[in-house]
Amino acid sequence: QKEVEQNSGPLSVPEGAIASLxxxxxxxxxxxxxxxxxxxxxxxxxxxxxYSNGDKEDGRFTxxxxxxxxxxxxxxxxxQPSDSATYLCAMKTSYDKVIFGPGTSLSVIP
Amino acid sequence: xxxxxQNPRHKITKRGQNVTFRCDPIxxxxxxxxxxxxxxxxxxxxxxFQNEAQxxxxxxxxxxxxxxxxxxxxxxxxxxxxxxGDSAMxxxxxxxxxxxxxxxxxxxxxxxxVL
Numbered sequence: 001q002k003e004v005e006q007n008s009g010p011l012s013v014p015e016g017a018i019a020s021l022x023x024x025x026x027x028x029x030x031x032x033x034x035x036x037x038x039x040x041x042x043x044x045x046x047x048x049x050x051y052s053n054g055d056k057e058d059g060r061f062t063x064x065x066x067x068x069x070x071x072x073x074x075x076x077x078x079x080q081p082s083d084s085a086t087y088l089c090a091m092k093t094s095y096d097k098v099i100f101g102p103g104t105s106l107s108v109i110p
Numbered sequence: 111x112x113x114x115x116q117n118p119r120h121k122i123t124k125r126g127q128n129v130t131f132r133c134d135p136i137x138x139x140x141x142x143x144x145x146x147x148x149x150x151x152x153x154x155x156x157x158x159f160q161n162e163a164q165x166x167x168x169x170x171x172x173x174x175x176x177x178x179x180x181x182x183x184x185x186x187x188x189x190x191x192x193x194x195g196d197s198a199m200x201x202x203x204x205x206x207x208x209x210x211x212x213x214x215x216x217x218x219x220x221x222x223x224v225l
Contacts, residue, residue, distance in 0.1 A: 008150070032211065043201055043216040044153065051211065088152050097166065098143070098214060100152030 003027060004101035006089050012107045019076040021087050021104050026070065029094025033065060033072045036088040038103065044088055048074070079108045114217035116202050122223045123192055130188045131220045135204030142185050143214060144177055145201040153201055159185060160207060192224045 005024050013019045025033075032051045036044035050056045050063040050072070062075040072091075076083055086103040093099055115134045123129050135142050141160050145153035156175065157167040161182040174192075179185040189196055199221050203214040 004152075034213065036216075043199075043219045046213055046215065049211060049213055090152075092212070097155060097158075099155065100145075102150070102152045 003093070003099045004089055004091055006087075006101040006104045008102055009105040010107050011104055012109055013079050015079060015081060015108055015110050017079050019079045019083065019106055019108070021074040021076075021089075021106065023072045023074075023089030023101055024070055025072070025089075025091050027091065027093045027099075028067075028070065030091040031094075032092040033063070034090040034092075034098070035061075035063060035072075035074045036090060036100075037083075038086045038088055040085075047087075076106075079106075081108045081110050084108045114202055114204050114215055116200075116217040116220050118220060119218060120221050120223075122225065124225050125194060126191055128188065128190045129192055129222065130186055131200055131202075131222075132184060132186050133202030133204075133217060134184045135202070136206075136215060137183075139204035139206050139215075140182070141205045141207045141212070141214075142179055143203040143205070144185070144187050145203065147199045147201055147219075148197075156187070189222075192222075194224050197222055197224045 034049045035047045038044045048063045050065045056063045060077045064073045088103045089101040117132045143158040144156040147153045159179040174190045177187045199219045201219045202217045205212045205214045
């Protein structure tokens with residue numbers, strides 16, 4: 001079992017819709033979780049981090065964490081074409097290393 | 111603060127040659143990470159430093175790969191006797207560990223092509 005799993009996509013949503021990106025992880029000891037956005041040919045850019053169960057909102061982005069289900073999600077409200085990118089889920093493991101998932105490709109259709 | 115920088119941005123080399131990449135982290139950051147990323151995959155951990163100490167090296171990393179951070183500031187990643195399978199984006203990230211939530215900030219990467 002891979003440590004961090006994501007659907008590779010592509011996920012297509014119309015402009016203005018809510019995009020929902022999901023991630024599951026295997027290390028129950030993980031405490032911190034991150035969402036990065038990566039445009040094609042560029043390096044990952046941090047969007048949000050979350051370490052408490054529940055929701056964390058920042059502008060159009062909401063991260064959700066459910067440690068019991070080992071599940072992290074990212075919601076993007078009012079999706080824009082500029083949100084089209086690959087979204088990487090990452091976790092800091094119980095042995096203090098950050099592991100990345102394979103990423104989900106998001107396409108926002110104008 | 112200009113963020114994490116990496117040089118060169120692109121490197122084309124022939125199989126069997128040695129290459130060296132440099133990473134300059136955000137100045138106050140004490141941790142520095144190296145990752146490798148291939149198309150369609152997330153960044154794969156290679157190694158990391160806290161100050162000048164190399165704390166972990168991936169077991170996936172062959173002995174052709176070596177990294178240093180001699181003064182706890184910039185770091186170099188060297189690949190000896192390059193192989194075509196080494197072609198990838200090499201990413202460096204830095205973070206401030208020990209003061210609240212540690213988050214990594216990435217440099218622009220060095221894209222390596224081995225012919």
